[in-house]
Amino acid sequence: MFKYIMKRLFLMIPVIVGISFILFLIMDLTPGDPARAILGDYATQEQIAALREEMGLNDNFFVRYFRYAVNAVQGDFGKSYRTSVPVVEEIYARFPATLQVAFQAIMLSILLGVPIGVVSAVRQYSAIDIVSIATALIFTSIPAFWFGLMLILLFSLKLGWLPAVGADSWKHFIMPSVTLAAAQLATTIRMTRSTMLEVIRQDYIRTAMAKGATRRCVIFKHALRNALLPVVTVLGIGFGNLLGGALIVESVFGISGLGTLMVNSVKSKDAPMLVASVMFAALVGSLVNLGVDVLYTYIDPRVKIQYLRRAKS
Amino acid sequence: MxxxxxxxxxxxxxxxxxxxxxxxxxxxxxxxxxxxxxxxxxxxxxxxxxxxxxxxxxxxxxxxxxxxxxxxxxxxxxxxxxxxxxxxxxxxxxxxxxVSMIFQDPMTSLNPVLTIGDQIAEVLIFHDRYNNRTDVNRRVDEILRLVGLSPERKNEYPHQFSGGMKQRVVIAIALACExxxxxxxxxxxxxxxxxxxxxxxxxxxxxxxxxxxxxxxxxxxxxxxxxxxxxxxxxxxxxxxxxxxxxxxxxxxxxxxxxxxxxxxxxxxxxxxxxxxxxxxxxxxxxxxxxxxxxxxxxxxxxxxxxxxxxxxxxxxxxxxxxxxxxxxxxxxxxxxxxxxx
CATH class of the missing domain: 3.40.50.300 (P-loop containing nucleotide triphosphate hydrolases)
Known part of the structure; x- marks a missing residue:
């Protein structure tokens, strides 16, 4: 198993290199001069030329990419063109907010979505089932910005229970997490319900009943674990996406997370910041994926055998 | 009644x-x-x-x-x-x-995510046949031997067994409580x-x-x-x-x-x-x-x-x-x- 994980970590390197190269290329192809962007509209032609020379912008594209890569391997991802702050510091400062919102949203989806999905499946076509399916459908259809604004209207303006914007206390994170969780929750409910419906019709469920198992034991011990794989997959993908930053929710609730950071970098052609933050998001996403894959082996022993076989070859 | x-x-x-x-x-x-x-x-x-x-x-x-x-x-x-x-x-x-029942297809009658030992032990536990886990385990070994399987394999999963062996496990489950x-x-x-x-x-x-x-x-x-x-x-x-x-x-x-x-x-x-x-x-x-x-x-x-x-x-x-x-x-x-x- 250790060998398998090491192999997967090793395979992340080409992914990260590829992403950084493509990003670097795209930023290079877009019009605009970083030196002018840094110095502003009133700089003279000489000042700009001098800065270009200093930053090495006149070199060939491959030379510049190679120089960037060598520095990056040593931990130096450059300074932001816009703020002159080292990009690593900026990402480091912004990630906790993103992580907190994403983590809370995903926990909310798991803790509510899985039980609701299970009940829905076990009592198929009951009132509970119909209500939960309808709720799921509504949550998938509502745009996040609208849902966020409605929450602010109700809980901040009308009731005054929660602060509308900012990221200072735990209270600030409630509405953003709920907003982000809404769509994720809907997917989790529907996924759990459909896989549970499939699993509870399996022969081994009937075997468990024939052994004299209680209903609860049949559902949670025998059925749920078999139904979890697809649910974990969906949640993993969702979590990976959320960790890359959620622009809309960050904008609505005035949280400075990774999402706003990336969009601002694109707008201001802040290449070092953009390349580093996207690379970071990709890295986090890959790690979450690896985590999900490792989790599979604990849920389903058959998956473990496959991994071990593949790691051997 | x-x-x-x-x-x-x-x-x-x-x-x-x-x-x-x-x-x-x-x-x-x-x-x-x-x-x-x-x-x-x-x-x-x-x-x-x-x-x-x-x-x-x-x-x-x-x-x-x-x-x-x-x-x-x-x-x-x-x-x-x-x-x-x-x-x-x-x-x-x-x-x-x-009363126990053995179903037609042994390939699908066993839960793929539980070890066969657990699946046999479960029926003994449901019916409170033994007070402690050691006795349950001893009975699992015994019943596995009875159906011609090695007790060492009790920690394996159903996919590691052939069809005939799975049916033996199914029979073991059915007969565990006699x-x-x-x-x-x-x-x-x-x-x-x-x-x-x-x-x-x-x-x-x-x-x-x-x-x-x-x-x-x-x-x-x-x-x-x-x-x-x-x-x-x-x-x-x-x-x-x-x-x-x-x-x-x-x-x-x-x-x-x-x-x-x-x-x-x-x-x-x-x-x-x-x-x-x-x-x-x-x-x-x-x-x-x-x-x-x-x-x-x-x-x-x-x-x-x-x-x-x-x-x-x-x-x-x-x-x-x-x-x-x-x-x-x-x-x-x-x-x-x-x-x-x-």
Whole structure:
């Protein structure tokens, strides 16, 4: 198993290199001069030329990419063109907010979505089932910005229970997490319900009943674990996406997370910041994926055998 | 709910009627079935697909698919307990301890994410057979050895076993609590012939060791001849002939359907170009014919068969439900025409 994980970590390197190269290329192809962007509209032609020379912008594209890569391997991802702050510091400062919102949203989806999905499946076509399916459908259809604004209207303006914007206390994170969780929750409910419906019709469920198992034991011990794989997959993908930053929710609730950071970098052609933050998001996403894959082996022993076989070859 | 019972009777099914309600029809799966089984006996329940064999077994376990299948009449007494009216908690206590069931396909009957040791231990724990985990584990080892598997393999998962071995595990689960009755629903159909023989041989040994009564559901008459004491032939949800193995295989008089069944077995000693099946198909169970349910396919059909449902006539414990047996036969006491679908 250790060998398998090491192999997967090793395979992340080409992914990260590829992403950084493509990003670097795209930023290079877009019009605009970083030196002018840094110095502003009133700089003279000489000042700009001098800065270009200093930053090495006149070199060939491959030379510049190679120089960037060598520095990056040593931990130096450059300074932001816009703020002159080292990009690593900026990402480091912004990630906790993103992580907190994403983590809370995903926990909310798991803790509510899985039980609701299970009940829905076990009592198929009951009132509970119909209500939960309808709720799921509504949550998938509502745009996040609208849902966020409605929450602010109700809980901040009308009731005054929660602060509308900012990221200072735990209270600030409630509405953003709920907003982000809404769509994720809907997917989790529907996924759990459909896989549970499939699993509870399996022969081994009937075997468990024939052994004299209680209903609860049949559902949670025998059925749920078999139904979890697809649910974990969906949640993993969702979590990976959320960790890359959620622009809309960050904008609505005035949280400075990774999402706003990336969009601002694109707008201001802040290449070092953009390349580093996207690379970071990709890295986090890959790690979450690896985590999900490792989790599979604990849920389903058959998956473990496959991994071990593949790691051997 | 204990009732006075005959000394050796274990299971008594009287006039059992089961229906399935589907979107487009009411399917009459079991229609007035009568069946008795004594302690330690092996009964072969034979019939073609759709005759209601599995439905009968599921009714005894009370595991008919919820909302779709239900018992609409009759009674099932198992060891003096009224199965049809027992509470759900009482039924849970029975399943796996007093009565167990082995399902047809061992490939899908075991939970893929639990070790086989856990799956065997579970049934012992459900029925509080042992006070501590060490005793449970010891019993798991013992029962694995009993079905011819190495106890060292108890921490492995079902996908690490072959089909025949999985069926051994399924049998181990079914017999772990030493039930008085085992319902084996085509336990060897999904296995290849050599493994079939091994599994049947093992079941027979275990049955003798544990004194378990077995209802062996099958459509393989060869299996019946090898393993059973008594045979019941089922057709369209009722038993049309029962008797000892010797009677069913060697008596002169039979139900025409039984004759057809035996006639359809190819004879290895003779050269034939074609198989000799019973003409026609089993009637649609949502639209059963009036009178004798076999009359549409029966080569000996007479007028009365088309209108009146025949009763069983018994001679020396050999019962045949056919009008042609009527003269000289004695109608079964207490049997009414309630089993008919009119």
């Amino acid at each position: 204990k009732t006075t019972d005959s000394k050796n009777g274990l299971l008594k099914i009287e006039n059992l009627q089961v229906e399935y309600i589907t979107d487009d029809a009411r399917v009459f799966a079991v229609n007035g079935l009568n069946l008795e089984i004594e302690k330690g006996e092996t009964l072969g329940l034979v019939g073609e697909t759709g005759a209601g064999k599995t439905t009968t077994a599921l009714s005894v376990m009370r595991l008919l698919p919820p909302k779709v299948g239900r018992v609409i009449g009759g009674s099932i007494l198992l060891d003096g307990i009224d199965i049809i009216h027992a509470g759900e908690a009482d039924m849970r206590a029975l399943r796996g301890s007093l 039930p008085k009755l085992l319902l084996a629903d085509e336990p060897t159909t999904a296995l290849d012939v050599t493994i079939q023989a091994q599994v049947l041989e093992m079941m027979k040994e275990l049955q003798e060791k544990l004194h378990t009564a077995v209802i062996l559901i099958t459509h393989d008459l060869g299996v019946v001849a090898q393993t059973c004491n008594r045979v019941a032939i089922m057709y369209a949800g009722e038993i049309i002939e029962t008797g000892t193995v010797d009677r069913i295989f060697h008596a002169k008089r039979h139900h025409p359907y039984t004759e057809g069944l035996f006639g359809s077995i190819p004879d290895l000693t003779k050269k034939t170009r074609r198989l000799n099946p019973i003409d026609g198909l089993m009637p649609d169970p949502s639209n059963l014919p009036a009178g004798c349910k076999f009359h549409t396919r029966c080569p000996k059909c007479i007028d009365i068969c088309r209108t009146i449902h025949p009763r069983s006539s018994v001679r020396d414990g050999h019962s045949i439900r056919c009008h042609l047996e009527g003269e000289g036969g004695v109608p079964v006491a207490g049997e009414t025409a309630g089993g008919e679908q009119t």
